[in-house]
Amino acid sequence: MFWEASLDEALARSKRIGRPVLIAVHRLGGGAGRGMLDSVYPEPDILSLLREFVCVAACGEQTPPIETGPRKGMSAVFLTVTSDEHRAALAAVRKRYLGDEKIVAPQHLFVNAAGHTIEQEQGVLSTVAFASLLTKVLDGAAPGWRPEVPDAEGVADDCSDDGGVPWAGLFDKDESVRRRAVNRL
The missing domain is CATH 3.40.30.10 (Glutaredoxin)
Incomplete structure (x- = not known):
């Protein structure tokens, strides 16, 4: 943290x-x-x-x-x-x-x-x-x-469909990290 x-x-x-x-x-x-x-x-x-x-x-x-x-x-x-x-x-x-x-x-x-x-x-x-x-x-x-990772360069590339950050698309579009966190508890 x-x-x-x-x-x-x-x-x-x-x-x-x-x-x-x-x-x-x-x-x-x-x-x-x-x-x-x-x-x-x-x-x-x-x-x-x-x-x-x-x-x-x-x-x-x-x-x-x-x-x-x-x-x-x-x-x-x-x-x-x-x-x-x-x-x-x-x-x-x-x-x-x-x-x-x-x-x-x-x-x-x-x-x-x-x-x-x-x-x-x-x-x-x-x-x-x-x-x-x-x-x-x-x-x-x-x-x-929902959590979003901004594209640091301001230009998306073809790494993902979420702003060019390779790991940004790991989360489902319809369910955010916080909802899954609360549901798991």
Whole structure:
């Protein structure tokens, strides 16, 4: 799962690619937030849905860095952002969306490219409940939505009938990834 480095970067990317932003607010000290990170997010069906969002990790706690390898210095919990980045993201989320209210974690905020809240859900969610929430947001953001892979060059070739990306046509035209994910759960 890829986390954007900041809320501003996530909103900018959301505008560029036309996908909603998922802000995941976590508190690692309690088992609830860590449980979702460790057991719900890694589920293959959940990951396929999460790829349709621009994701931001917002956590106020210091997390240990990865010590070696290409991700050296990144948070050992969030993997694609540093501890300072996910802490700064929480400050930005608090300032823009949560205000001074007590933060309930885990919490998932969904915003559009303009930064307006689409949906908000607090508390621990099961895999099925989280998949349903993700699907509901995607349906609301783009009725009739189905995953599409844009042609990076803007020119289609004969690799597939879905914009020239060889693997873009792997999904049936009438059934989206998210529907299959929810049905499998």
